[in-house]
Amino acid sequence: MKFNRMKQVDIRPNMTTNELLSTMKNGGFTCRKVALATDLLEQMIQDDACTIFLGLAGALIPGGMRNILRIMIEKNMVNCIVTTGANISHDLLETSGGSHYHGSEHLNDKKLNEMQISRIFSTLIPYDSFLKFEALAQKILKSVPDQRMSSQEFLFELGRYVDDPKSILRAAFLKKVPIFSPSFVDSMLGVQTWLFAQTNPFYIDILKDHSEFTKIVYETERMGALFLGGGVPKHFIMNGSQLHNGLSYAIQITMDRPEHGGVSGASVKEAISWGKVETKAKWIDIPSDVTLVLPLMVSGVLSRL
Amino acid sequence: MKFNRMKQVDIRPNMTTNELLSTMKNGGFTCRKVALATDLLEQMIQDDACTIFLGLAGALIPGGMRNILRIMIEKNMVNCIVTTGANISHDLLETSGGSHYHGSEHLNDKKLNEMQISRIFSTLIPYDSFLKFEALAQKILKSVPDQRMSSQEFLFELGRYVDDPKSILRAAFLKKVPIFSPSFVDSMLGVQTWLFAQTNPFYIDILKDHSEFTKIVYETERMGALFLGGGVPKHFIMNGSQLHNGLSYAIQITMDRPEHGGVSGASVKEAISWGKVETKAKWIDIPSDVTLVLPLMVSGVLSRL
Amino acid sequence: MKFNRMKQVDIRPNMTTNELLSTMKNGGFTCRKVALATDLLEQMIQDDACTIFLGLAGALIPGGMRNILRIMIEKNMVNCIVTTGANISHDLLETSGGSHYHGSEHLNDKKLNEMQISRIFSTLIPYDSFLKFEALAQKILKSVPDQRMSSQEFLFELGRYVDDPKSILRAAFLKKVPIFSPSFVDSMLGVQTWLFAQTNPFYIDILKDHSEFTKIVYETERMGALFLGGGVPKHFIMNGSQLHNGLSYAIQITMDRPEHGGVSGASVKEAISWGKVETKAKWIDIPSDVTLVLPLMVSGVLSRL
Amino acid sequence: MKFNRMKQVDIRPNMTTNELLSTMKNGGFTCRKVALATDLLEQMIQDDACTIFLGLAGALIPGGMRNILRIMIEKNMVNCIVTTGANISHDLLETSGGSHYHGSEHLNDKKLNEMQISRIFSTLIPYDSFLKFEALAQKILKSVPDQRMSSQEFLFELGRYVDDPKSILRAAFLKKVPIFSPSFVDSMLGVQTWLFAQTNPFYIDILKDHSEFTKIVYETERMGALFLGGGVPKHFIMNGSQLHNGLSYAIQITMDRPEHGGVSGASVKEAISWGKVETKAKWIDIPSDVTLVLPLMVSGVLSRL
Secondary structure (H helix, E strand, O other): OOOEEOOOOOOOOOOEHHHHHHHHOOOOHHHHHHHHHHHHHHHHHHOOOEEEEEEEOOOOOOOOOHHHHHHHHHOOOOOEEEEOHHHHHHHHHHHOOOOOEEOOOOOOHHHHHHOOEEEEOOEEEEHHHHHHHHHHHHHHHHHOOOOOEOHHHHHHHHHHHOOOOOOHHHHHHHHOOOEEOOOOOOOHHHHHHHHHHHOOOOOEOHHHHHHHHHHHHHHOOEEEEEEEOOHHHHHHHHHHHHHOOOEEEEEEEOOOOOOOOOOOOOOHHHHHHHOOEEEEEEEEEEOOOHHHHHHHHHHHHHHHO | OOOEEOOOOOOOOOOEHHHHHHHHOOOOHHHHHHHHHHHHHHHHHHOOOEEEEEEEOOOOOOOOOHHHHHHHHHOOOOOEEEEOHHHHHHHHHHHOOOOOEEOOOOOOHHHHHHOOEEEEOOEEEEHHHHHHHHHHHHHHHHHOOOOOEOHHHHHHHHHHHOOOOOOHHHHHHHOOOOEEOOOOOOOHHHHHHHHHHHHOOOOEOHHHHHHHHHHHHHHOOEEEEEEEOOHHHHHHHHHHHHHOOOEEEEEEEOOOOOOOOOOOOOOHHHHHHHOOEEEEEEEEEEOOOHHHHHHHHHHHHHHHO | OOOEEOOOOOOOOOOEHHHHHHHHOOOOHHHHHHHHHHHHHHHHHHOOOEEEEEEEOOOOOOOOOHHHHHHHHHOOOOOEEEEOHHHHHHHHHHHOOOOOEEOOOOOOHHHHHHOOEEEEOOEEEEHHHHHHHHHHHHHHHHHOOOOOEOHHHHHHHHHHHOOOOOOHHHHHHHOOOOEEOOOOOOOHHHHHHHHHHOOOOOOEOHHHHHHHHHHHHHHOOEEEEEEEOOHHHHHHHHHHHHHOOOEEEEEEEOOOOOOOOOOOOOOHHHHHHHOOEEEEEEEEEEOOOHHHHHHHHHHHHHHHO | OOOEEOOOOOOOOOOEHHHHHHHHOOOOHHHHHHHHHHHHHHHHHHOOOEEEEEEEOOOOOOOOOHHHHHHHHHOOOOOEEEEOHHHHHHHHHHHOOOOOEEOOOOOOHHHHHHOOEEEEOOEEEEHHHHHHHHHHHHHHHHHOOOOOEOHHHHHHHHHHHOOOOOOHHHHHHHOOOOEEOOOOOOOHHHHHHHHHHOOOOOOEOHHHHHHHHHHHHHHOOEEEEEEEOOHHHHHHHHHHHHHOOOEEEEEEEOOOOOOOOOOOOOOHHHHHHHOOEEEEEEEEEEOOOHHHHHHHHHHHHHHHO
8 A cells, every 4th residue: 555645734825715625635634535525526527427416414504505505506516406305495485585594502492482583503593484485385386287296396396486596496497407305295395385285186206206316317327426414315316326336426524423323424435335336436424514514615616617 | 590419320230220220310411311311201101191202213223123112112102103214124124034234334345245235334234135125015015005195004004914023013003003204215115115106006195194193293182202313203293293382202312413403413402492392391312322222211111111 | 254143132121231231232333332342341351361441531420430430440340540630530529528410501601600510511510519629639638748759659649548438549549459640630639739739849750650551561461441531541541552562452432533533532443553452352432421331331240240 | 682694605716715714604503603713713813912822632733734733823823832742742753754644544454553554543654754753752852951841841942952944843932832731741752751751860740830821821811712622731721711710712623522521522611600711701612623624714814914
């Protein structure tokens, strides 16, 4: 084995994020991982034979990542999205005129409950924002055709009726980037959809998502994935990659731990045993909050394209 | 404020797990939390007006918890289950004659891949176990009536045809404990169901699960919950409890962290702001691997009933 | 490679902790690790050629572990201790008539500050307990001979004057189990010693600890270690084992993570590269709060001896 | 309570790290914490009445932070340092011509042991680098006056004889920034010092560090602290701040968790109950690997000064 000497990270005033990333490669641990992951994301994007899957779990929009995710779609950094329902719901909440607020994890939850403010760690959502979201959701649902749809078809239709240039759903609709959300029924949007379905001949065929996702997988030469958090999105993408010959590129960013065996914290390395990641794949695990890594990483890639 | 003096934990040879739990209450940190959570679980069970919801996420059966979960059903420690598809799939895998094996997290994943052995942290599953699972799944699916079902109705039907006294699905069927799995399509069983549905007029109506779950919630006087891991099961139960006046009792066991805002690691305290947990509720967060806490806790409760 | 089939954990009413541990071996993840670590600790103890080193870091006595640590000394489960100053300080605080109290991590720290109550996560210490500790510390320091001592000699002398059957210091003195605390000056006891030294010709020669510890290491045929937390105690023991041919047995219990390179969270496996742990050593890493694992583990070993 | 609306993070090509930090303030969770911590560090530096204490624990130089720490000293971002011996040892190792290498946490530790390469997570150190370090250490120790010194006096003397413009020790000597290392004896440098002391009338008086540190604390109007990791450095600084009226500013960056009560993972908030942090202090906890946060934060501050 041959190893390279570490040069140590260097900094100077007014450096760009890309310059910082390139010196971070001289460091160790998570510092270096993030720099290498940025190169890997760029490489995936440059590989025309690679379809890039983006897995979205956790509170990304309450974490402030909405614009960055939209930019990734608009700049062709991603070709297919699998997400929890929460990310769609919070995207629509912002579109509806509702908003997220800066709070603190140390606030008194009983007081917040009296004030009708819901807390997501240090981010807050007041009740009226939920009302705005619900009104918008019901309005859009009326526009959606009454037919048996996969979550992907359903979200594509929603995107058609979202009139908001900042919306992730809208950007995906315009760029024809499919969004799968196999578990979206377990979300605020899922509840609104259920309410709507009580009085409308309307339902979601989750099994159909498998057919559509599998089709994309089989038509792909190479698969790459960026996992922001784990959960259903990670598992669903990995399930597809197993039907293919495994991911050729994989970046995982999560604070979850592997020791209890759950899929969210499972190492990318473990997925090699399953054939979900190629034995020759390029991959990196980043043990960090996504909100800290994604802005730095994507601003770097944005400067290189 | 009045505080009680800590006595320190004491041990002696041949003590029972219940005796250990009662002296652990004299300790601090996680030691005491587990002892208090055991009392709280007992209290939930003794409260006849309380419906106990069990949220199952993560690799519980690869972690060895299958018998304990079944015993909880048989001994009326739980009234309603919400689970990921994985726990159902691994329950069926054991029923099928397949098995989980003791391995190590330090094994070479490329070698395991060549040997067709899949790794879940330190637990292994050989390929033939998956084949046995798939054969059983297809066999049972043939028995299930071709109709539009919720995941709950579907899993109840599966339980009818599982001939295995050790099975969680079977025990739940016999005790009429409903099992909801809103995201089960994203699991090995989900894939088998999808394959089956390619040639059979068969599908799952996830929205219907909402109707059935909401009905249980509304008919309940008080709600209690034991969350083993987070994910969709935690979120789905919490969504129901918000429609009710919140959980009266809650125990959460997870290694996930709250700092990134994801639901899995969110503190029970945070749920108070949402009205998902009553302001006067009794609740405990336990930052630990479920496989370490559950055997001790349930063996304690078992001795008290 | 040959792997063993997992039997799943089984429980029954009124089982002993030892019975629980033996069925936990049939589980996976942390459940199994704790069961295997208990066997490993027993094996170290049964190995007459092995000197057992106990590393103590973190808030063990505020966590309720005082009696268990004392029992380990009295029952010859440990031959040499390396600890932070905090564990000695809190042992003396209990001896002084001061005490730790059950609180909560959710208390208002500003209010606690006004009430002169100090918080260690969920454990509380009122100001008067510190005063009792300080009075006892000064009283004992007066008895200690004015001479240049290593921390080990100093703590042995302290043990001579501690009249408390529940004290760890006392038990170690009686059993002639040396206690090293290379960083004890950074603790409440360290501050008291510093104050005392302002008016007394008295000082601690930390370098001398190296000489004494190295002597023990060289005279030992085999080394085994139980690391409760990391920090200086872990590093100091590992430094000694590197001079030897490495640890033959090692158990590490910590919630710290390895990804940032710090010694506290470093895996035992990593220490093999350093020669601090033998390539053929038996070792286990347990990712858990010590207060949850130690009572179960030691009660099990206690029943077997 | 009044809360501010979250604007979401925005990025563009070729933005500077400072521009990134200012938009990160519009995000949530760790993203926002890092941006706010950068402002807080700047504020501490601008406050002429504030003495800034830097606590260094963990593997900072194997993580690539050597230049950044030196720049912080040279640019007057820090007035007093408390560190583990490891950071001094690795600084000297680089000065000696030895080096750290890029490796991986997945390497085979038995093979590395055969190759005489020591692993610190993903960073490697070959045996000859240790030999170079030891030779340099012995050479410098010969120059140091034979007298009873505190660790601070000792490290200041070492700095005098380190001829390396990149060295942290050297920069601190030139800028007269005192470096305390109360537990340095438990490090590679400590071992070299111990060996040297076997044949030289030489020793370290750790109690004297208390006197010197206390003097700095009492002469300070306000105290601010940046804690990179925890351990002895954090505890030692906090012990000093308790003698003062507590820290006025505090930033903590660590991956350690609070739930087990150890000082390293304890929240800054907890320190308020102890009077170690003022009730009116400005403080931020950042749950992250230091190597990821420090380069971004310091490059930002560097651009503002």
